[in-house]
Amino acid sequence: MEHRKMNGGKVFISVLCVAAVCSAVPVSDLLDRASQRSDTLHALSTLLTHELDSHFPPLGRVIMPRPSMCHTSSLQTPNDKEQALQVSESDLLSLARSLLQAWIDPLTVLSNSANNLPHPAQNSISNKIQELQEHSKSLGDGLDILSGKMGAAAQGISFLPYRGGNDIGHDKISKLTNFHFLLSCFRRDSHKIDSFLKVLRCRAAKMC
Secondary structure (H helix, E strand, O other): OHHHHHHHHHHHHHHHHHHHHHOOOOHHHHHHHHHHHHHHHHHHHHHHHHHHHOOOOHHHHHHOOOHHHOOOOOOOOOOOHHHHOOOOHHHHHHHHHHHHHHOHHHHHHHHHHHOOOOOOOHHHHHHHHHHHHHHHHHHHHHHHHHHHHHOHHHHOOOOOOOOOOOOOOOOHHHHHHHHHHHHHHHHHHHHHHHHHHHHHHHHHOOOO
16 A cells, blocks of 8 residues: 555655746747647557447347537537538637546546456457546546647637446446447547647657
8 A cells, every 4th residue: 555655755846847847949849749649549549449249139230329429529619621621720629628627526436347358359348438537538638738738728628528428337238338339439429529739749850
C-alpha cells in the first residue's frame, strides 16, 4: 500500500511538471501531441470494437440501440472535414473538450463492467478499457492547457450528462449488447475528436 502511495505521489508530481512545461510549449507543438494522443485513442477504441465483434451474439445486433441514442448525440458537431473547416479554432477545441468531458463517467462504467463481461477476451478488453481511460485523461489535461493558450472562447464546455446508470444488464446478451453500444458511441466520438484536432493542427501549420 505504501509503495502504491509513493507511486501515486510520483505520478501526481510528474503531471504537475508536465503541466508546467506544457504551459511554455508553442500551440503548434501542443496540437501535434494532442493529435497523436487522439489518434491512439481512436485506434484503440476501434481495436476494442473488433475484439468484441469476435464473439458478439446475432441477437445483439438486432436489439442494438441506434447511434442517435448515444448520450452525446445532442451536441451539434461538423459531419465531415469540409464542415469542420468552416468552424472556428476555439469552437473546434471546445467541441473536442466537451466530448472528452462527456465520457469520464461512461468510461468508468465500461471499466467496471469489463471486469465481469461474458466474453472470452475479457481480460484483454478490461486492460484496453483502462488504457482508454488513461489516454482520455491525458488528452483532456492537454486540451485544458491548450484552451488556456487559445483564449476564453476555447474554454467553454457543453455539458452532456450520462444518464445510463452503472448497470449494463443482467444476462449475457444484454451485457454484451449494452457494452458494445456504449463502446461504439465512444468510438464514434473519438473519431470526431481526432478529426477536430487534426483540422486544428493543419490550420496551425497553415496547410489548410
